[in-house]
Amino acid sequence: MRFYVVVDTNVLVSALLSKHDDSATVKILRSLLGGLITPLYHPDILAEYDEVLHRKKFSFGEDDIQVIFDTVRQYGLAIEPTPTGEILPDADDQIFYEVTMEKRDEDARLVTGNLKHYPPRSFIVTPAEMLAILEENGILPASNP
Numbered sequence: 141m142r143f144y145v146v147v148d149t150n151v152l153v154s155a156l157l158s159k160h161d162d163s164a165t166v167k168i169l170r171s172l173l174g175g176l177i178t179p180l181y182h183p184d185i186l187a188e189y190d191e192v193l194h195r196k197k198f199s200f201g202e203d204d205i206q207v208i209f210d211t212v213r214q215y216g217l218a219i220e221p222t223p224t225g226e227i228l229p230d231a232d233d234q235i236f237y238e239v240t241m242e243k244r245d246e247d248a249r250l251v252t253g254n255l256k257h258y259p260p261r262s263f264i265v266t267p268a269e270m271l272a273i274l275e276e277n278g279i280l281p282a283s284n285p
Contacts, residue, residue: 141277144217145177146185146240148233148252149192151267152208156193156200164267167280168251172211176279177270179216180243184235186212219243226259233257240264249273 147168155169171177186209192198193205221238228234237258240250250264258264265273274280 141279142246143177143274143277143279144180144243144246144248145172145270146180146236146248146250147172148236148250148254149188150253151251152189153192153198154253154267156204157198164271165253167271168267169208171274171280173207175215176274179212180219180239180248181212181216182219182221182235182239185239188232188235217243228258230257237264 155165
């Protein structure tokens with residue numbers, strides 16, 4: 141089974157900042173880099189990734205950022221979404237939502253650490269919820285309690 145996922149920028153930032161290899165955001169990033177999930181993207185999503193990940197306050201290494209971009213471009217699926225008409229609190233989040241909606245018929249999910257930025261929908265999940273989905277489907281081994 142293929143898992144289409146739109147990864148919100150905050151998930152990538154949290155993963156790169158994390159000091160814990162077992163954090164949910166780190167596991168999501170590893171799943172992306174390891175090809176266990178298929179990223180959905182649009183040039184506007186890549187532009188946001190680029191802008192945020194290059195902020196001086198984070199000091200992320202260029203090599204780390206480039207690996208993410210290369211993986212998304214090489215293994216991801218570029219989507220040109222149809223506007224949904226949904227109004228979100230932050231206009232910058234619109235593209236993440238609309239790209240996800242474009243593949244909802246294939247069970248795409250939006251993974252975010254900021255659920256309040258989006259309407260309450262079952263396909264908008266936290267990193268921990270996405271990990272549980274991957275575990276339930278045998279994509280990842282079950283976490284130890």
